[in-house]
Amino acid sequence: MPEYETTTALLEVHGLTKSFGRKTVLQGLSFSLQPGEIMCVGGANASGKSTLLRCLAGLSDFRGSARMEGKDLPDGKDIRRSIGYLPQGIQLDEPLTVREILRFFARLRGVDPHPDHMPDGFLPPLDAPLSVLSGGQRQRVAIALALLGTPRLLLLDEPIANLDDVGVGLTWQALRTVIDQGGAALVTSPRSDDLEGIAQRVLILGDGSLQEIGTFPAGQLSTALPTAALGTQRASS
Amino acid sequence: MKGTLVLAAWEVRRAVRTRWVLGGGIAFAAGASAVALLGLESARELGLSGAGPASAGLIGFAMLLAPLLGLLLGASSIAGARERGILGMILVQPLATRSVVGGFFLGALGALWLIILVGLGAAGVIFGAVADASDVGALIAIAASTLAVAAASVAIGVAISCMTEGQSQAAGWAVTIWFLMALGVDLALAGLGPSIHLGPSALLVVILLNPIETVRVLALLASDAQGIQLGPFGAYLDARFGDQGAAVVMLGALAIWVWVPLALAWWRLERRKDRA
Numbered sequence: 158m159p160e161y162e163t164t165t166a167l168l169e170v171h172g173l174t175k176s177f178g179r180k181t182v183l184q185g186l187s188f189s190l191q192p193g194e195i196m197c198v199g200g201a202n203a204s205g206k207s208t209l210l211r212c213l214a215g216l217s218d219f220r221g222s223a224r225m226e227g228k229d230l231p232d233g234k235d236i237r238r239s240i241g242y243l244p245q246g247i248q249l250d251e252p253l254t255v256r257e258i259l260r261f262f263a264r265l266r267g268v269d270p271h272p273d274h275m276p277d278g279f280l281p282p283l284d285a286p287l288s289v290l291s292g293g294q295r296q297r298v299a300i301a302l303a304l305l306g307t308p309r310l311l312l313l314d315e316p317i318a319n320l321d322d323v324g325v326g327l328t329w330q331a332l333r334t335v336i337d338q339g340g341a342a343l344v345t346s347p348r349s350d351d352l353e354g355i356a357q358r359v360l361i362l363g364d365g366s367l368q369e370i371g372t373f374p375a376g377q378l379s380t381a382l383p384t385a386a387l388g389t390q391r392a393s394s
Numbered sequence: 395m396k397g398t399l400v401l402a403a404w405e406v407r408r409a410v411r412t413r414w415v416l417g418g419g420i421a422f423a424a425g426a427s428a429v430a431l432l433g434l435e436s437a438r439e440l441g442l443s444g445a446g447p448a449s450a451g452l453i454g455f456a457m458l459l460a461p462l463l464g465l466l467l468g469a470s471s472i473a474g475a476r477e478r479g480i481l482g483m484i485l486v487q488p489l490a491t492r493s494v495v496g497g498f499f500l501g502a503l504g505a506l507w508l509i510i511l512v513g514l515g516a517a518g519v520i521f522g523a524v525a526d527a528s529d530v531g532a533l534i535a536i537a538a539s540t541l542a543v544a545a546a547s548v549a550i551g552v553a554i555s556c557m558t559e560g561q562s563q564a565a566g567w568a569v570t571i572w573f574l575m576a577l578g579v580d581l582a583l584a585g586l587g588p589s590i591h592l593g594p595s596a597l598l599v600v601i602l603l604n605p606i607e608t609v610r611v612l613a614l615l616a617s618d619a620q621g622i623q624l625g626p627f628g629a630y631l632d633a634r635f636g637d638q639g640a641a642v643v644m645l646g647a648l649a650i651w652v653w654v655p656l657a658l659a660w661w662r663l664e665r666r667k668d669r670a
Contacts, residue, residue, distance in 0.1 A: 214486045238488040247479040252411035264400040265487040280505045300484060 167192045167341045168213075168230075168310055172221035175208055182208050184366040185221070190310075190341045195332065197352040198345040200362035206345040207245050209362070210312040213343070214242040225310055239267060241308035241335075245315045245345075249287050249295040256283040259301065268306030274334045275301055279327045292319040300328055307335050311342035317351060329355050397489040398496040405471065405501020406508075415508050418463050422513025429455045430517040434524060435496050449532050452517055453613050456510075456540040457606050461547040462572045468551015469564035471498040472663070477561045491664045495552060499656055503548045510540050535616035537608045546605035546651040547572075553655035556662040575606045593631035600641075605651040612644040 166189035173186040183203045190196055198206045212219040213230055215237065223230040230236060256270075263270030280301055281294045290298070296319040303313060311332070317325045328388055332355070337341055343360075346352055352359070361368040395520035409415050433451040435624065475481040475498070484494060521533060551568055558564040573636050583592070592600070602609040615631075 209670070210483070213484070216482050216485060237486060237487070240486060242483065242486040244479055244482045247483065249480070250478060251480065252408055257407075261400065261404050262483070262487070265397055265484065265489060267396075267488065297484075 160351050165192070166190060168223070168225050168343075170213070170221070170223045171207070173212060173355070174220040174221060175205070175212055175217060181264070181365050183212070183219070183362075186362075188360055188367065188370060190343065192339050192341055193336055194358070195274060195336055195342045195344060195356040197356035197359040198343055198362065199347070199359050200368070202347060204362040205365055206347075206362055207314050208275070210314050210345060211244075213310075214240060214312050221368070224251060233236050238306070239270075239309040239313045241303040241305070241313075243299055243303040243311075243313045243316055246318070247295075247299045249299055251287055254284050254286050255281055255290075255298055257299075258287060258298065259283070262302045265307050266306050274304065274307060274331060276327050276330045276334075278323075279331055286368055293321060300331065304331060304335050307338055307340070309340045311335065311340060311344075313342060313344045315345050315347070317346070325351075363381070395493075397487070398493045398500065401484070401489075401497025401506060402500035405498060406504040409467070409502070409505030410508075414467065415505050415512075418506070418509035422459055422463075422509050423516035425455055425459060425515045426452060426517035429518055430520040434520070449521070449529070449536060452514075453536055453539070453610065455464035456514070456536060457543060457610050457613075459513075459575055459604050460506070460510055460540045460544050461576060462569075463509060464502075464544045464547030465551040465554070465568035465572050466565060467502040468499070468504055468548040468585065469554045469558075469568035470561055471502045471552055472555040472659070473558055473561045473564040474555075492660050495556070495656060495660045495663060498555070499549060499659075501550045502552065503545055506544045506548055507541055510537075510544060514540060531616075535613050539613035539616065542612070542648055543606055543609040546609070546648055546655075549652045549655040549659075550605075552668060553659040553662070556659040556666070575604050579604050579607065594627055598631070602647040606650060608644050608647045608651070612641060612648070615641050615644065 168190040170189065173183055173189050174181065175183040186209065188196075198209060201208055208217060211217040213223055214337055215230065225236055225239065228236050230240075249258070253261070260270040277299055281298065287295060287298065296316070300313070301313050303311060305314075313332075316332075317328055320328060332342060332344075344352060344356060356369055358372050360370050429451045451587070472481065472495075474482065485491075489497075489657075518537075521529070547611060550571065551564075554567045554571070555564050558567060583600065586592075601611055611631075634640075635643055
């Protein structure tokens with residue numbers, strides 16, 4: 158039995174299929190995620206990475222099943238309290254300060270707004286209006302919102318897209334802090350090697366289906382996906 | 395309920411900080427003040443005293459502007475959050491869909507009520523100089539009616555917001571529906587009424603199918619219990635439902651105009667294949 162099919166999985170996905178009209182974007186995806194694991198979701202543009210996360214977050218309907226610790230996703234408030242979701246390319250052009258938007262989402266989640274698991278320097282000044290922040294700074298705030306309350310399952314859609322090297326390092330540090338408390342994360346990136354050293358496994362999507370699940374390290378994962386170099390498991394097998 | 399209120403407070407704050415409330419309040423105050431001054435001047439020229447004769451114009455003005463602002467605020471609420479990308483982050487929070495819809499509705503309504511209170515407050519100051527004790531009830535009725543029509547129009551706007559894809563599309567539908575409710579029905583009745591011999595019962599149905607007309611009748615009933623200002627239709631209401639009954643019918647219709655659009659918004663957001 159492959160390692161990712163153990164019964165202690167935090168997340169189990171079976172036959173997840175998503176179509177837009179006649180076009181099938183995701184076809185029968187099956188995989189699981191263990192506690193403490195970070196899995197990179199890679200693949201070319203429009204391969205369905207964001208759609209997969211949206212399905213798991215409850216923002217898109219799908220066929221098949223996705224269960225978190227035995228409970229169907231995304232039903233129930235308790236399960237949703239355990240999920241942190243970062244959408245791709247969020248603008249955060251709200252007329253609020255950093256502190257206010259943290260407090261707003263913390264109140265919605267019913268958790269402490271104090272971002273105590275954030276590394277020093279990760280967040281911009283808390284009293285700064287979001288409107289004056291750079292794209293990278295806003296992205297860090299959006300990541301902090303997804304990590305509020307230390308959720309068990311993190312669904313992060315291209316979290317480092319706008320970040321500089323320092324921001325990337327701090328983001329991984331923050332992510333690791335949350336994961337070390339028993340959580341797990343699915344993190345998308347068009348360049349899988351961005352997550353080398355962070356993610357334990359990589360799931361590659363292509364043509365609507367799961368191409369392969371492999372393990373890092375691999376600098377070769379980005380486009381050519383050389384199966385032999387990765388020790389991958391063919392998803393279809 | 396807590397999540398609903400948190401979301402509502404955030405929407406009000408957003409409307410204040412994006413200067414929706416300031417701009418809307420200034421526009422409402424300027425228009426209401428102008429209508430009040432012109433109405434008082436006309437009444438004075440006709441030898442009429444008090445604020446009552448001049449207040450009819452204020453009802454007409456409020457019944458035009460409040461629904462337009464309400465529809466636009468409601469329509470921009472969820473559609474705007476979707477366009478800014480933040481709706482997805484809100485929908486994944488541990489909130490029921492009805493709490494999300496309720497929060498956006500209450501937030502937009504709170505913002506609009508602030509605008510209305512600023513606008514009618516300005517008119518109230520002008521009327522206050524000439525009003526006598528008998529005018530107070532009529533002025534309160536105008537304020538209450540405007541707040542009520544705001545609730546129905548925001549609810550319809552929120553429903554539009556859930557059924558459209560983007561903010562500009564939602565705004566387009568909001569303006570179209572405002573035109574139909576505020577002007578279209580009146581124009582149609584003026585054109586078709588005489589030829590189709592619309593009786594009072596049919597007229598009642600037409601009024602109940604339009605929240606603006608419902609509130610307008612309610613306002614007139616509240617300021618004139620005998621329904622004299624409503625002419626033969628007022629007499630029909632009095633004969634059919636009694637003094638209080640007509641108001642209850644109108645209030646019931648208005649409640650439906652709030653709840654049905656909100657239920658529709660909830661249903662659409664819940665069933666939407668791609669919610670954000």
